[in-house]
Amino acid sequence: MLRIMKYLSKAEIGQMLIALVTIVGQIWFDLELPDYMSDITTLVETPGSEMRDIWIAGGKMLLVSLGSVACAVVTGYIAARVASSFGQRLRSLEFRKVESFGPAEMSRFSTASLITRSTNDITQIQMFITMGLQMIVKSPIMAVWAIMKIAGDGFEWTLATAIAVVILLVAIVVLMALVMPKFKAMQQLTDNINLVARENLTGLRVVRAYNAEDYQEAKFTKANKDLTDTQLFTNRAMAVMMPLMNTVMNGLMLAVYWIGSSLIDAAALTDKLTVFSNMVVFSSYSVQVIMSFLMMSMVFVLWPRADVSAQRVLEVLDTDPLVTNGRDTAADVARIGGNQTGTVEFRDVSFTYPDSREPILEHVSFEAKHGQTVAFIGATGSGKTSLINLVPRLYDVSAGQVLVDGVDVRDWNLTALRDRIGYVPQKSVLFKGTVTSNVSYGDRPGKSGADDASVALADTSTAAGRRREAAQLAADAAHDGKLTDDERRRVREAADVAQATEFVERMDDGFDSAIAQGGSNVSGGQKQRLSIARAVYRNPEILIFDDSFSALDFATDRNVRDALAAHAKDATKLIVAQRIGTIMNADRIVVLDDGRVVGQGTHRELLDTCDVYRQIAESQLSKTELTA
Ligand SMILES: Nc1ncnc2c1ncn2[C@@H]1O[C@H](COP(=O)(O)OP(=O)(O)OP(=O)(O)O)[C@@H](O)[C@H]1O
Structure with a gap:
């Protein structure tokens, strides 16, 4: 938990120091009260006391109480402010970190867990700061201060208080040992609930089609029950805490008065009043001592969960992606590579997934x-996707080299490298927005070094930080959906190349038509065409198509390829395909079989030299097409 505090900003640390002053102030006011109470008791018990004096002591007591309330309000305000700006920063940092993750890190954490870590876990930390930090500071100071006030006031009373404190400490330690492991499990079980719920929602159509509602429900019930059982265990354990505290507190009161009664009994007549007054003061202070232990126990309710959550958030923040950033900018690459713009070369590349042993x-x-x-x-599973994923460095090679523009991709600055590439993945991904916003998605070149900017942006603990955040949001809002005429022309041109214009124009608002999250309101083929348009719009040096024509009919497939050849003739195109028709005009065809290259050349050459290729061709083309 302490380690995560390094992400506090200077302003927040300053605010917390102010809170420390107000906390000490509140304790001072609280501990002044019993003294005035003692004055009033003495005045009431002393014959001939003036009513005026009692009013004055009462008035002072009221002022002290108001002082305590004012300090508590300021402390609460600061704690809430610090907790929310700190939570905001952690969410931003975590989001930023996850953005830098490659598929390897994503599969290590799982999407469901990353969602819990940036929502529920950060809420736990935020809650702890709002309530726990105040108590963690307040309770020991108050306990020590109150003990000092009563120490030496009466051996018997002090002993009774010490016994009560020991009972409380033992209870707290035992309970913590019991619930701590369960809190850890609780966050993992929350991950699990997320996982099952997500799977059910994303696979809803399959669930319906296979009448698998009962199966899904059973899975969810199990995950839900596991979480409920753990929560019940911890809540029951914690439920013991409050009654125990109350019993100890009342027991101590009883003991103080019981001891007091015998002390008063034994005291000389003139001392009886002093002993009585001491007893009233002592009982008030001992209540404060027990109250501070009560607060400590509340801290121990919040702390274990927040601690587990902090560890889980830190685990994400401390993860360095396997794919690290290189240094070479576009200008360096042009110099080192000798202007081999648009070339891609694989030199004796071998690759093994980080979590497997087989290459x-x-x-x-x-x-x-x-x-x-x-x-x-090549056949399914022969390694085609794995191969092209090495170009934009979704993974790094295990041996050999991948060179773009004559420079090893590991030396490239990642942003510069990816700005060069238009990538159409096997599974098309569309974002919530409009047709235009999806096609022009890659129109803002990446900013290298944006890490620092985002950290600074995430610091909203100062007025300057909040102004910067507002300016950034306003700039983004001004950019959104406001394309220049030239950009709109390029969107249309890209859609033309991807053969998407016709269906887009048939949509209600043409290029401004809404696209639902994940592109669920367009067909598979339409999604593919918009993904192709998005890559073409960037006008990249290298275009990568991972089986991106599979959902297109033959005529559209051909039209897209013809348009690409004309529009993107300067771009180097890497195409993964299952259909021979899609690739037979390629300058070079690489045939993969079980991760090895078993043939390379043009369609004609391969028909003569490569058995695997010939078999694929024979299974897809007619005799006349083969001999044409
Ligand atoms: N993240 C991963 N971790 C471990 N193994 C993986 C991972 N992704 C793919 N594989 C394995 O790598 C092999 C090659 O997969 P790849 O997706 O590259 O094949 P492909 O030729 O593109 O197949 P397809 O034509 O079906 O898309 C498969 O055996 C697959 O099980």
């Missing part, structure tokens, strides 16, 4: 020159 690619070598089309074909 997926072995000794793959090929070269794609500027403007060439290189296609990859």
Whole structure:
């Protein structure tokens, strides 16, 4: 928990120091009260006391109480302010970190867990700061201060208080040992609930189609029951705490008065009043001592969960992606690579997924020159996707080298490298927005070094930070959906290339038509065409299509390829395909079989030299097409 505090900003630390002063102030006021009470008791018990004096002592007591309330309000305000700006920063940092993750880190944490970690876990930390930090500071100071006030006031009373404190400490330690492991499990079980709920929601159509509601429900019931059982255990354990505290507190009161009665009994007549007054004061202070232990126990209710949550958030923040950023900017690459713009070369590349032992690619070598089309074909699972994922560095090679523009991709600055690439993944991804916003998605070149900016932006603990955040939001809002005429023309051009214009124009608002989250309001083929348009819009040096024509009919497939050849003739195209028709005109076809290159060349050459290719071709083309 302490380690996460390093993410507090200077302003927040300053605010917390002010809160420390108000906390000490509140304790001072609280501990002044019994003294005035003692004065009033003495005045009431002393014959001939003036009513005026009692009013004055009462008035002072009221002022002291108001002082205590004022301090409590200021402390609460500051704690809430610090907790929310700190929570906001942690969420931003975590979001930023997750953005830098590659598929390897995503599968290590799982999407469901990352969602819990940036929502529920941060809420736990926020709650702890709002309530726990006040108590954590307040309770020991108050306990020590109150003990000092009563120490030496009466051996018997002090002993009774000490016994009560020991009972409380033992109870707290035992309870913590019991519930701490359960709190850890609780966050993991919350992950699990998220996982099952997400799976059910994303796979809703399949669930319905296979009448698998009962199966899904059973899975959810199990996850739900596991979480409920754990929560019940911890809540029951914690439920013991409050009654125990009350019993100890009342027991102590009883003991103080019981001891007091015998002390008063034994005292000489003149001392009886003093002993009585001492007893009233002592009982008030001992209540404060027990109250501070009560507060400590509340801290121990909040702390274990917040501690587990802090560890889980730190685990994300401390993870360095396997794919690290290189240094070479576009200008460096042009100098080092000798202007080999648009070339992609694999030099004896082997690749094994981080979580497996079997190599997926072995000794793959090929070269794609500027403007060439290189296609990859092979059976399912032969490693085509794994191969092209190495170009934008979704993963890094295990051996060998991948060179873009003549420079090893590991040396490239990641932003510069990815700005060069238009990537259409196997599974099309569309974002909530409009057709235009999806096609022009890559129109803002990446900003290297944005990390610092985002950390600074996330600091909203100062007025300057909040102004900066507002300016950034206003700039983003001004940019959203406000494309220039030239950009709109380019969106249309990209849609033309992807053969998307016709269906987009048939939509209600044309290019401004809404796209639902995940593109659920357009068909699979339409999604693919918009994804292709998005890549074309960037006008990149390298276009990567991972089986991106599979949902297109043959005529559209051909039209897209013809339009690409004309529009993006300068771009180097890497195409993964299952259909021979899609790739037979490529400059080079690389045939993969079980992660190895078993043939390379043009369609004609491969028909003569590569058995695997010939078999695929024979299964897809007619005799006349084969001999054409
Ligand atoms: N994240 C991963 N971790 C471990 N193994 C993986 C991972 N992704 C894919 N694989 C394995 O790598 C092999 C190659 O997968 P890849 O997706 O590259 O094949 P592909 O040729 O593109 O197949 P398809 O044509 O079906 O898309 C498969 O055996 C698959 O099980």
